[in-house]
Amino acid sequence: MMGQATVQDQLFYAFNLEDHVPRDHLLRGVDRFLDLGELRQHLAPLYSHTGRPSIDPELMIRMLVIGYCMGIRSERRLCEEVHLNLAYRWFCRLGLEDRVPDHSTFSKNRHGRFRQSDAFRFVFETVLRRCMSEGLVQGEGFAIDASIIKADANRAGKASSSEVAHWRQEAQCSRAVREYLEALETANLVADDATEAMHDANAVPRHISPTDPAAYWTAASGGPAFYAYSTNYLIDLSAGIIVDVEATPAHRTQEVESTRTMIDRVEQRLDLKPQRLVGDTAYGTAPLLGWLVQNKQIEPHVPVWDKTARKDGSLSISEFQWAPERNEHVCPEGHALRNDRRQFATPRTHITKAGTVIFRASQADCARCARKEHCCPNTQMRKIARSVHEESRDVARSIALTPAYSQSRKQRKKVEVLFAHLKRIMKLDRLRLRGLSGARDEFLLAATAQNLRRMAKWLMPSAADAQLKVE
Template sequence: MAAEGEQMMGQSGGTQDRLFYSFNLDDHIPQGHLLRGIDRYFDLGDLRQQLAPFYSHTGRPSIDPELMIRMLVIGYCFGTRSERQLCEEVHLNLAYRWFCRLDLEDPVPDHSTFSKNRHGRFRQSDAFRLVFESVLRRCMHEGLVRGEGFAVDASVIKADANRARGVPGAEARKWRDDGTSTRAVREYIEALQLENPAGDDEQPPSSPPKKVSLTDPAAQWTAASGGPAFFAYSTNYLIDLEAGVIVDVEATPALRPREVEATKTMVDRVERRFGLKPGRLVGDMAYGIAPMLSWMVKDKGIKPHVPVWDKTGRKDGTLSSSEFQWIAQSNEYRCPEGHALRCDRRTFTVERDRVTRADTVIYRASHHDCAQCSRKQQCCPNTPMRKIARSVHEDARDVARQLADTPEYRQSRRERKKVEMLFAHLKRILKLDRLRLRGLTGARDEFLLAATVQNLRRMAKRLSSPELVPA
C-alpha cells in the first residue's frame, strides 16, 4: 500500500539532477523595483579607468571597483550598514545580484576582502567623490538642477565612539604617533601637526576641546538639546531648490563655526567644477553671522536669504541700537533725541583704523549730550555715555535685513524645508543615524555615499514610471 501511495503522489522532476537550465535574472526583477529606476540613471563606465593607478599588478586579484560601488549603493539605499550582512544579502537577493551584474554562478566577494578594498585602495583614490559628481552630472543632464537657488544646512550624526571613553582635550594634544596608532588617531595627530607645526604645547593655536575620544579623536564632543553629550560629526548639505538635489556634501566635526565655513568650501567647489553659482542662498540663523553675510554679498554676489544673527537687542527696556539712525554720509549714528554718536571722538597720536579685535568700530555719544538728556535712564543708565559697536560687515547685514521683507525671501523660507526633509530621510530611511567608519575621512566617505544614494533615489522616483516600488 505504501508503494502504491507513493506512486499516486508522484514526483515532478525525478531524482536525477538537471544537466541544463535556463534562468534569466532580468525576467525575475519587477519592472517597478527601485533598483531598476536607479540602474537606469547610474553609469560607472569611466570609474575603472580613473582608478587604474590604484590597482596592484601582483598578488590576489582586486575587486572590480564597479562591483564594489554597486554593492555599497545597495547597502546605503536599503539601510544595510554591516558589510558582512551586505555580502550575504547580495548573495541571496536576486534583485541585488541583477543590479551588481552578477549571474547566479558568480561569487560574491568575501566581506573581509570587500572591507580591505573599501578602506584601503579606494579611499586614497577619492572614488566616492568621483561617483557622487558623476551622479550629480546626470541630475543636471535630466534637468533636475536649475542653479538659481541653493539651500544649506547641517545635521549631527553620532560617531562610532563610546561616550565614556574620552580624555581631556589638553591631554590629547600631547599625543604622538608611535607606529601602533589606528588610522583615526593618526589622522588626528597629523591634523594637530598641521595646525601647530612648531610643536608649541604651551601656546596651542586654538583652545583644546573639552573631551576627546580615544577611538575617534576627530569627532566633536557635543550635546543635543535636552539630551546627553556624545561624540559626533556633521554632514553639511548644499542642495538645489528646484528638485532638492544635493549638489555638494562636506563632513566636519559637529561644531557650528566649522559647519558655516564648510558652506564656503561647497559653494566654491560647485562653482569651480560645475559652473553653478546660485543667485540666492537659503539658510538658518547660524549662517547669518556678519562675516558670512559679507562673503555672500561682497565676495560672491549672492543674495543672502538668511536671518541676521543679531544680539544687539536689549531685553531690559532700554533703547536698542536698532532705534538709532545710521547716517552713512557723515559716518555717524543719531539717537532718538537727535544727538550724534561718532567714532572719532578720541584722538590718537598714531592714526588707527579704529577696528577692534571683534571686527567692530565703536561709536560714542558726547558725555555732555548724555548728561543733559532727559532719556538717559532709558538709554544708558549705567554708563556716562551711550556707545554702539558697529560691525565692519554691517552693510552686508543691512542687505540681508532688506531682503527679509520681500516675497522671494518668504518663499525661500518655505523651500528650506527640502534640506530638512533630506536629513530626516537620511536618518529614518537610510538609517544613517550613527557612523560605522571612524575619522574625518570615514565620515566623509559615508556622507558622500549616502548623498549619492539620495540623488539616485530622487532621479529614479521623479523620472521613472509612477508605479515604481518604494523601498
C-alpha cells in the same frame, strides 16, 4: 491523495536574472541613472599593470550603493544579501554562480585606493552631472543646512590632555587617532614641543574620545551629550538634488564655514552659482553674509543673527539712525555717535577682533540728555558696536521683507526632508566608520544614493513609488 515534492537534478538550466527582477523595482530606476564607465579610468593610476586581477571597483561601488539605498548598514550583511537576492545580483552584474567579494575587501580599498583617489566624491559628482543633464538642477536657488550624526564612539569614553600627548609617542595607534594628530599639525595647533603643546588646555577640547578624537562632544539635540559629526548639505531647490556635501565635527562654527567650501567647490567644478542662498539663523552671521553679498553676489535669504535688541527696556541699536555720509550714528535726541573722537598720530582702522567698529557718544551730550536713563543708565556714554559687514546685514534684512523670502522659507524644508530620509529610511543615524575621513566617505555615499533615488522617483515614478510602499 497527498502530493509530495520531488527533487530531480537537471543537466541544463535556462535562467535569466533579468526576467526575475520586477519591472517596478527601485534598483531598475537606480541602474538606469548610474553610469560608472569612467570609474576604472579614474582609478587606473592606483592599480598595478602586473599580478593577479583585483576585485572590480565598479562591483564594489554598486554593492555600496545597494547598501545605502536599502539601509543595509553592515558590509558583512550586505555581502550576504547580495549573495541571496536576485535583484541585487542583477544590479551588481553578477551571475548565479559568480562569487560575492568578501566584506574585508571594502575596508582595504576604502582606506587605500578609494580614499587616495577620492573615488566616492568622483562617483557623487558623476551622479550629480547626470541629475543636471536630466534637468533636475536649475542652479537658481540653493539651500544649506546641517544635521548631527552620532559617531562610533562611546559617550562615556574621555581622554585627558596628558593622554593625548602620549598618543604621538606610541608606535601603534588607530587610524582615527593618526588622522586627528595630522589634522592638528596641519592647523598649526601643535607646537615644536609636542608634549608641552598637548598639555595646553587650548590644544585639545575638554571632551575627546579615545577611539574617534575628531568627533565633537555635543548636546545640540537637547538630550544627553554624545560624540558626533555633522553632515552639511547644499541642495538645489528645484527638485531637492544634493549638489554638495561636507563632513565636519558637530560644531556650529565649522558647520557655517563649510558653506564657503561647498559654494566655491560647486562653482569651480560644476560651474554652478546660485542667485540666492536659503538657510536658517545659524547662517545669518555677519562674516558669512558679508562674504555672500560682497564676494559672491548671492542674495542671502537668511534671518540675520542679531543680538543687539535689549531686554531691559533701554534704547536698541535699531532706534539709532545711521548716517553714512558722515560715518556716524545719530541718537533719537539728535546727538552724534562717532568712532574717531580721539586723534592718533598713526591712523587706525578702529576694527576690533570681533569685526566691529565702536561708535561713542559725547560724555557731555549724554550727561545732559533727558533720556539717559532709558539709553545708557549704567554707563557714562552710549556705545554702539557696528559690524564691518553691517551693509550686507541690511541687505539680508531688506530681503526678509519680500514675498520671495517667504517662499524661500517654505522651500528650505526640502533639505530637512532629506535629513529625515537619511536617518529614517537609510538608517544613517550613527556612523560605522571613524575619523573625519570615514564620516566624509559615509556622507558622500549616502548623498549619492539619495540623488539616485530622487532621479528614480522623478523620472521613473512607478519604480520609486512601489519601493516607498514597501517601506
